[in-house]
Amino acid sequence: MAVTSKELATDALRQMWQIRLFEEAVEDLYGRGMMHGTMHLSIGEEAVPVGALRHFREGDALTSTHRGHGHCIAGGADLGRMMAELLAKDNGYCRGRGGSMHIADVATGNLGANGIVGGGVPIAAGAALSQKMRGTDNVTICFHGDGSVGEGAWHEALTLASMWDLPVVFLCENNQYGMSMPASKAFKVEHISEKATAYGIPGETVDGNDLEAVAEVVGRAVERARRGEGPTLVEALTYRWRGHSKSDKNLYRTKAEIAEWRDRDPIARYAHDLLEDEVLTQEELDAIQAAARQDIRDAVVFGTKGAEPTVEEMLAGVYAPTPEEVQA
Amino acid sequence: MSRTMTYAEAVREAMALAMTRDERVFLMGEDVGIYGGAFGVENDLYERFGTDRVRDTTISELGIVGMGVGAALMGMRPIVEIQFSDFTAQAMDQIVNQAAKLHFMVGGQANVPLVIRAPGGSGTGAAAQHSQSLEAWFAHVPGLKVVMPSDATDAASLLLAALNDPNPVIVLEHKLLYKQSFEVPDEFPVARLGEGRKVTEGTDLTIVATSIEVQRSVEAAKILAERGISVEVIDPRTIRPLDTALILESVEKTGRVLLVQEAAKFGGYMAEVSATITESEVFGALQAPVKRLCGLDVPIPYNPNLERAAVPQVEDIVEAAASLVEAW
Numbered sequence: 001m002a003v004t005s006k007e008l009a010t011d012a013l014r015q016m017w018q019i020r021l022f023e024e025a026v027e028d029l030y031g032r033g034m035m036h037g038t039m040h041l042s043i044g045e046e047a048v049p050v051g052a053l054r055h056f057r058e059g060d061a062l063t064s065t066h067r068g069h070g071h072c073i074a075g076g077a078d079l080g081r082m083m084a085e086l087l088a089k090d091n092g093y094c095r096g097r098g099g100s101m102h103i104a105d106v107a108t109g110n111l112g113a114n115g116i117v118g119g120g121v122p123i124a125a126g127a128a129l130s131q132k133m134r135g136t137d138n139v140t141i142c143f144h145g146d147g148s149v150g151e152g153a154w155h156e157a158l159t160l161a162s163m164w165d166l167p168v169v170f171l172c173e174n175n176q177y178g179m180s181m182p183a184s185k186a187f188k189v190e191h192i193s194e195k196a197t198a199y200g201i202p203g204e205t206v207d208g209n210d211l212e213a214v215a216e217v218v219g220r221a222v223e224r225a226r227r228g229e230g231p232t233l234v235e236a237l238t239y240r241w242r243g244h245s246k247s248d249k250n251l252y253r254t255k256a257e258i259a260e261w262r263d264r265d266p267i268a269r270y271a272h273d274l275l276e277d278e279v280l281t282q283e284e285l286d287a288i289q290a291a292a293r294q295d296i297r298d299a300v301v302f303g304t305k306g307a308e309p310t311v312e313e314m315l316a317g318v319y320a321p322t323p324e325e326v327q328a
Numbered sequence: 329m330s331r332t333m334t335y336a337e338a339v340r341e342a343m344a345l346a347m348t349r350d351e352r353v354f355l356m357g358e359d360v361g362i363y364g365g366a367f368g369v370e371n372d373l374y375e376r377f378g379t380d381r382v383r384d385t386t387i388s389e390l391g392i393v394g395m396g397v398g399a400a401l402m403g404m405r406p407i408v409e410i411q412f413s414d415f416t417a418q419a420m421d422q423i424v425n426q427a428a429k430l431h432f433m434v435g436g437q438a439n440v441p442l443v444i445r446a447p448g449g450s451g452t453g454a455a456a457q458h459s460q461s462l463e464a465w466f467a468h469v470p471g472l473k474v475v476m477p478s479d480a481t482d483a484a485s486l487l488l489a490a491l492n493d494p495n496p497v498i499v500l501e502h503k504l505l506y507k508q509s510f511e512v513p514d515e516f517p518v519a520r521l522g523e524g525r526k527v528t529e530g531t532d533l534t535i536v537a538t539s540i541e542v543q544r545s546v547e548a549a550k551i552l553a554e555r556g557i558s559v560e561v562i563d564p565r566t567i568r569p570l571d572t573a574l575i576l577e578s579v580e581k582t583g584r585v586l587l588v589q590e591a592a593k594f595g596g597y598m599a600e601v602s603a604t605i606t607e608s609e610v611f612g613a614l615q616a617p618v619k620r621l622c623g624l625d626v627p628i629p630y631n632p633n634l635e636r637a638a639v640p641q642v643e644d645i646v647e648a649a650a651s652l653v654e655a656w
Contacts, residue, residue, distance in 0.1 A: 061402065095435035104434040111401050112434055116425050122391045123426065126398020126406075133354065133380060133404070140398075153421065156391025163386065318470050320431050320439040320494035324520075 008054070009270075009279050010288060012211055016046040016267045017292030019070040022079060025296050026069075026086055026100075030246070034304075035086055039100035040067040044209075044241035047266035048173050049074035051214030052141055052236075055222040059138040061109040061127040063120030065173075066101045067240070068113030071143050077105040079295055080302030089306025096309040097317065117178075118144065118151030121170070125161040128168035128231075139167040139225040141218070147178025149192055158233070162199040165230035169221040172233065173208065175240045180252040196233035208236030209266040212273075238266075330513055335480045336369045336506040339445070342484035342516060343370075343407060346491045347377050350405060353491060354381040356392050357409030366411045367447060367506045389418035393444065397427050397496075400442040405491055412458045413446035413500055416465075427496040428471030439494040443487070447503040449540055449590055450639055456627035459635075461591035463538070466498045467568040467600070473497040473521055474568045478542035480510035482565055485519035493521060502540045524571030526578070530560035532653050534578040536601055537561060537588040541640060545588055548645035557653050567597055575601065576610045583615035584656060586649050590639045593622035616656030621648045 023043050029035040049070040056062070056075065064071040072082060077093070085092025086100050093103050104112030111127060114120040124142030131138040148154050149172060161168050172192050176183050189195060196203025202224070206217040214236055221232035239261035243250055250258070274280045280288075333341070346353045359366055361374040361384035374382035385392045389410055396408040410416050416423060427440050450459035466474045473495055477483040483501060490497035527542060528549050537545040542563045549559035560578050564571055579585045585605060587598035602618045605611070623639045640648075 063398075093435060093437070094433060097435055098433045102433045104437055106401070106434065106437040111398070111438070112430070114426075116421055119394075119421060119426055122394020122422060123398035123401065125391070126395030126400075127402050128398075129395055130399040130402035130404045133399075153390050153394060156386075156388035157394065159386050159388055160391050160395060164383075317432050317436055319473075320436070322493055322495075322521075 006279055009274050012050050012054070013267070013270060013274065013285070014288050014292050015050045015074050016211070016270065017289050018079065018295055019046045019073050020267060021292055021296040022073060022082070022299070023069055025300055029300070036088070037099050038245050039086065040245050041242040042067045042070045042240060044261060044265065045173060045175055045238045046070055047211040047270065048171070048208045048214055048236045048238055049143065051211040052171055052218040054215045055219050056109070056141065057138070059109070059131070059136055061111055061124070061131070061138070061140040063111050063124040063127070063140070063142050064113040065120065065143055065145055066113060066115055066117070067145065068103060068143070069100070072103050072105065072110060072113070075105065075110045076108055077103070077110060079299035083299040083303035084306040087303040087306065089303060090309040091306035092303070095313070095317070097314065118148035118153040120144065121148060121154050122157040124168055125157040125166055128161065128166035129164065131167055132164070137226045139169060139222050142168055142170045144170065144172055145178065146172060146174040146176070146183040146186070146192060147181070149195070150178065150186060158199045158231070161231045162201045165228065167225035167228070168231045169218060169225060170231060170233045171218065172235045173238055174235050175238050177240070177244070177252065179244045182252070191235055193233055193235040201231050201233060203233040203235070205235040205237060208238030209264050209269060211266060211270050330511045332509050333480050333512045334507055334509050335483050335501070336367060338480035338484040338512060338516070339369050339487060339501065340371055340373060342487040343373060344376065345516070346488060347381055352403065352405040353407065354383065354404065355407045355409065356383040356385050356396060358385055358387055358411050360384060360409055365409070367503060369506065389415050390422055393419040393422040394426065396442045396444070397422055397430070397440055400440045401430070401438050405441055407443045407445060407491070410444060410446040413448035413462055414457050414460050416446055416462065423466070423472070424469050428469045431495065432471060440496050441494050442496045443490045443499060444496070445487070445499045445501060447501045447506070449502040449504055450628045450635055451504045453630060453632060453635065455630040459628035461539070461589065461623065463500055463567055464591060464595060464597040467597055471496070472568065473566065474500065475521065475566045476500045476539045477565065478539055478563050481512045481516060482519065484512070484516040486521070486565060488516060489519040489521050492518060497521070500539065504540055519565065521566045522569040522571055523566065524562055524564040524574040526574065527561040527563050528559060530558040530582065532558045532582060533560070533584045533586060533649055534575070534582045535559055535561045535586045535588060535645070535649065536564065536575055536598070538564060538567060538597070539590060541588040541590055544640065544642045545645055547642045548649060551642070551646050552649055555650065557650060559649060570601070570604070572604055576605065576608050579605055580610040580613045583613055584652050585618050586645070586652055587618065587620045588640055588645055589622050591623050592625045593620060594625050596622055598622060616652055619648060619652050621645060
């Protein structure tokens with residue numbers, strides 16, 4: 001494993017732990033009836049967003065999915081405001097209007113999670129179009145799942161983005177299932193990245209549970225985009241340990257399969273490599289995990305202290321005020 | 329001073345004005361470049377502004393609306409042309425689930441200043457998939473604004489207003505109006521969205537009509553005047569938000585109201601206007617039941633006689649108005 005620095009490794013590990021522990025906290029709060037609605041957990045997939053967003057700079061943008069907590073955290077979102085949003089509070093990112101599926105942090109370029117499979121893919125292409133038209137070297141990272149590859153939106157976005165050489169990285173998190181539909185059954189190609197050929201753009205498949213490998217492959221795609229050479233389709237192979245959402249009885253896969261992927265835990269694997277390569281000591285690894293745990297505790301405290309949103313503010317929030325309305 | 333211009337030329341001039349004044353404004357659509365637009369609206373715009381700002385797209389309605397959403401989120405002011413309003417059906421996810429909801433859903437962090445222009449209406453022999461009037465679909469969705477210009481000045485003024493608005497605005501043009509000439513002012517005023525217009529003054533009956541039915545209603549009003557019936561024609565111009573005050577004030581004065589739309593009747597927009605009137609304090613001023621004159625509840629047919637029969641014509645308006653006044 002080629003780790004560039006102790007600092008990068010520490011940040012990456014802490015973010016992966018934050019994602020894991022954030023989602024475990026969410027699961028716990030939900031189980032105890034303290035959180036309502038639904039959410040989609042990405043436990044087991046943490047290396048993809050953390051590796052991919054190592055290259056994220058000011059002015060870059062990302063679009064996320066219904067399984068988006070990891071993208072959000074790796075993008076640098078505030079854990080407290082995220083937790084407050086899931087707790088439906090007024091101090092959440094969406095003022096309690098969006099919940100897990102709609103968290104965005106627009107100020108930092110996170111254009112938002114999306115409740116519609118494939119919904120963010122054309123939006124990402126549009127963000128990249130804006131970056132290109134303004135003459136910047138910024139890029140957009142478009143996280144999407146294997147499920148969205150079946151959507152027309154995905155095809156239309158790749159068609160237009162490749163035609164115009166837009167600076168976007170289509171990052172397919174292939175977690176093996178579109179709800180219950182296995183990717184192996186859904187697609188006749190061995191790798192989703194092969195579909196890139198149809199758009200005349202590079203496609204590459206990477207082990208999504210290997211953080212440094214993800215960082216390297218996405219890094220190449222980002223550099224290509226920054227040079228104005230257009231989009232890349234990256235497929236990161238990973239696995240969601242939990243069900244699709246709260247209603248999932250896991251009838252479509254075996255316990256053995258889940259256990260096999262749990263053995264490929266991206267966090268344990270990264271920690272093991274860091275220890276073996278003497279980048280970090282066991283004490284340091286433990287301290288990173290403990291710090292992340294404290295981050296999540298603080299987030300829960302922040303979230304639970306939030307105020308209830310009001311009906312009046314909700315009604316005022318449907319339309320953005322026009323310049324005249326702002327003046328008045 | 330005034331001049332003469334077609335409705336299509338007015339749309340083109342407004343787009344050119346907007347692109348000249350604001351470098352964030354650009355146009356995307358199918359065949360809007362060298363072809364000049366399916367209805368000739370764009371004409372030489374691509375020569376004047378270049379292919380970067382007048383973008384010919386692939387036939388990908390969902391993709392281009394989604395890219396419009398993404399570019400708008402990043403601060404651009406995209407105009408997306410959908411070649412026939414019927415094809416918005418291909419783009420509904422991006423219009424309804426994304427554009428309309430994003431500002432609200434992310435707690436006001438982002439705006440979607442997207443303008444979607446689409447020609448609707450029948451009368452060209454294009455049959456059922458190229459002739460619909462779908463305004464009720466859009467008007468029903470909180471978060472969208474919807475305008476229906478009925479003449480050249482409004483085609484420009486409402487478009488300029490839409491481009492100033494921080495919200496997604498659907499501009500439903502009428503394909504029969506494109507080639508019609510109108511007197512227009514030397515400089516197009518910027519309309520205020522939500523402000524209707526009293527087209528004719530009258531005392532016996534109010535007609536509220538949209539799009540091409542406005543001029544048919546004005547024509548009918550002239551015939552009715554010869555029969556001693558004084559008609560006040562109201563053009564809401566913006567159907568969401570609706571200028572309720574203008575309509576109620578007129579109905580209170582005349583005591584009778586005929587609501588005219590080209591769209592099929594069942595679940596149509598004028599049902600909303602009817603309910604707005606009957607739920608209001610002017611209910612007591614009504615001397616007759618509120619009457620709707622709408623398109624028949626059929627897909628628009630190909631046969632020219634059937635096509636004509638499928639939507640309100642001048643003689644239908646005359647008859648409905650006269651019977652309303654004479655019977656009550």
